[in-house]
Amino acid sequence: MSALIRKMEAGRNLGHLFMIAFFSSSIVVLLVSSSLQLTAYFRSEKRVLYNNQQVIAEGASSAVVGFIQEKCQELATAAWLTDPETTSREEWLLVLQSLLGLQPSFRRLAVRDERFQIVAAASRYAPPGLGHPEDLQEAARFSKPHDAVSCPEISDVYMDPVTSEPLVSIRVPVVNALREFKNTLTAELNLKFMWDLVDQLKVGKTGYAYVVNHQGQVIAFGDTARVLKGENVAHLPPVREFLQDPNAQRSQRAQLYRGIAGGLVVGTYVPLRTPNWAIVTELPWMEAFREVIEATGISLAIIVLMAFLAALLGLGISRRLTVPLVTLKETAMRIAGGERELQIEVDGPEELAQLAAAFNSMSSQLQRSLKELEGQFEEIKSARVHSERARNDCAWPRRGAATPFGTGTCWNKRPISAPHGTRCSVTNRTRFLTKPGFR
Template sequence: MKPVDRRSFVHPGHFIRRLGHRLSIKVAAAIVGVAALVLVCAGGMSLWLVLGAQMRTVTALHQLQAATAAERILRFVDELESHLRWLIAPSWSSTNEDDRRIDALRTLRALAPVSTLRLLDPQGQEQLRVSRLGPDVAASGADFGRTDAYRAARRQGRHVGPVYFQDGSEPYVTIHLGGASARQGSVVADVNLKLIWDIVAASHIGEAGRMLLVDDAGRLISHPDISLVLRRADVSALPQVQAALASSPSGDGTSLVAGRDLEGQKILSAHARLPSLGWSVVTELPRAEVLAPVYASIRLSIVALLGGLTAAIVCGVLIARHMIRPIETLTAGAARIGAGALDHRITIAGSDEFAELGERFNEMAGSLQAERATLENKVAQRTQELARANQAKSRFLASASHDLRQPLHALSLFVDELHANPTRERRARLNDKLAEAVDSLNGMFDAILDTSKIEADAIKPALSRFPVAPLCDALRVLFAPAASAKGLELEIGSSGLWIESDALLLQRILQNLMANAIRYTDKGRVALSCSDHDGQLTIAVTDNGPGIPTEMQSDIFGEFFRAPTPGQSGERGLGLGLFIVASFARLLNHTIGLDSAPGRGSTFAIRVPIVSPVAEPLPAGGLQRHASFGQGRHAAVLGDDPAARDAATGLLRSWGFDVREAASPAELESAPVDLLIADADGIAAGGVIATITAIRVLRPALRIVLLTGQTGAIQPREACADIDMLRKPVLPIALRAAVTKAMAGPAGP
């Protein structure tokens, strides 16, 4: 026996692992996997669509068949009723016995389903009975007046009795028709339901579908198998019948109901109600017949899946075999280029994607060669740009530090002077100076905060429609003192048009433009004008200031830019006003224009869309009536700083609120509170959100306004998602707006 060479033997597991690392095997497996996934998803989607379409079709067919049968039954009964009402249309006293008998016989002859007719006088006494099944009877004196059917017919106009079987054969129903007035009689008709049975039994759905008619107790009135009807089968336990009886009297089934028929076969069913008769039409179709197209689609999808997988395997193997050699060439070339041989070039024959990829590698190697030569220059250039940016930031910080110190220094001096008990006149002037210094600080802080919000993309415009006239009036009131103090002529135009914008952001834009115009104008005038053209309202701010050189006009809207203005008096600001103007205009999609030249002033214009009015503006008298909008309401101020609590309390009391101060939530447990002003920086235990959430659990209808000096540290949750959060320092007008919004909105989250 020849010995086995163990060196030529390869273990099956090792061979399989080697195959798993081959790219060709991975590519073939990926192609087969993707093809299988696509085929399975497509087949599943197709089956889902086929099933949905089949169910919608069957549902529509069932509903149509049931509604059609119900309509035909109602029409059958309505036609009988219309003929029978002719017998009682005239008053009882206006006809004699012979006329009534002749009319009754004619009606009986014309209405084949009616087997017996009874004419009752206005007191419910039977005066005539004509029948196909027996002799005619006149003035029998039978008293129907005390029966429930007679009373219901006189009250409602018609009463349909329960279905019964005369002599154990065909189904019958008794219909009582009452006269419209007390002078008219009534008619009672025994109606053979064989024609209704013909309507229902003759209806077919699909190949094995059928229709049945049941009364309000779930007993069969009609069924294709008449023996079930004759045996008075009770089908109320069937799910489809229960669904029909439980549905609203005025509505049909909007979806199929799964159930079983009397033979135990699984079926799908729809129904239609006949509320005036107390009956229901129920359709039944075998579930197997409904799903037959789905089963056929499943078989077809399996065949297509197997064929697609076979084709995918063949294609995967062929593609993998042709991919290996170009990829190996690319791999070797990329390794050499990656090792630093940037002069190496990859050559792949042909014009397919691999050849194009080799060319791209060659272009990359050439670009890397050129990039290496210029990389050091680019690094030096970027370093210089970063240095210039740091210098600009440093200059801004130095300038902001200087500008912020001025009002702070003034505030300290004014406070010291107030401590020295000056005269009443001097104290009034000091109060004005203190207000000016605080306004200056607020303006600088607002500019810095607005800049940080713009850079953080934290400002989201809220567009609305509003008249432009109140905005112009507010600007006139706001800037008249500043213009008068500098001896400038202030002209504020107006317009009766309505515009669409964010009212607060647009007001900030115009405030910054007006403030700049007054700041940089030493004499002459500052004007705001409004003009409309092509559906746009142009709001322009014009001044007689020094003007802006052409070479600087592209830079003035940049961050921290302050134009050099030799000899110009007054403060120059932080260089953020026009940056904020341009940023807000960009958020609102409004156009900003500039027309300026040295020595002839500047005009800044913003264009806003004109819209049609949506409501009448609130008149001045209405504004005055709302000055004390807190009358009769209770407010609370929560925080651990007594001075801050006292300031907020005084402001709320000036608005008419009954205010209570508290250092902790426990102090407010028994106090009536409609509005809570909470200082988030003064809430320690448990955190801000936990405290507010606990308060909301006890007082779900409480309106809350939160004050905080933190930046991005508070994230609202579901329990306090409706809370307005104001960043400190808070202006009284901002607090007033937040309180007004909170009190006008719905209570609680």
């Protein structure tokens, strides 16, 4: 284990280089490919989102239009079932009071004759006899003249001066059996009854809807305080788009902006046409792009995982390359330090294995040569000792001293051809000259 660690430490620089290279290249490749993929996905998802938003907004608009149409229908039915030629004031009053009982959202009702005179009136609050100042303004709220009403007509939104609640007036014609115009039946509708409806509209999980009139004023929203304040939201992109072209079939795109609640939202609108309002739906961007965000998260996780794997792979490959090299280097250094018998384990890629084998071969040859040299050196050393001894032996008789071998020993061992006094050394020298590498 410690050997492995040592090898790793030794091979760290090259290993790191490989790992970083693999990691960086894989990150770059993955990022580029993922970005391209995500961009394409985002575009397609935005389109899907826009379509979903439109479907939601259209559903919401149907609910709001249904709310208004239901009231128009009730008034039209009441007008249709009543013969203006024969109905007395009391009978009209009963009809109006029945309508008040039927629809809590009706605040006041009135029937007017051809001369715009009140035939009968009923009110949920102030007695009609007191004369409400707004009665005088009824004619001004509608775009058509009193006697030109042929179908239910809806006035502009106006605010109740006492309660600040938004109101509209709906007017339907009352005709006789010959379809001749005789009276008008007008109802004042309190739009606060639409607030609950709008508040309960489901726009995703956290989205919401609100209704604006043709001036950009909020007339229905979950936050009723803003409606009561008469807040104008014409600056919001979908509302601005609606105000610029109220007759547009639908919004051209889902837009990302700061919504009515202050958060970043994706919103769109659908015009209601009758009345001339629009319903705006807003979905917080986190929910709107949830799938894209999830896909991005998954992509990033994959990128990180792949990069990690690439780094591991790089580390493995670099180890496979560098460890034999490092081993080679270390072995060479140890041989240089004196451990001549060392051999490298032949492992790794083919080229490195061949290099290691060559190194081992070189090391073996070198070792053999050295051994031979050492052998020769020992021989020389031994010969020199013998030579010295022989010289000494020759020197003693000349000095008249006894040798350890007795008198005249040197002569007994003298080669026949050698001159006197130099025989031993000459003989020895002759023998040395036969050895290779000596002169």
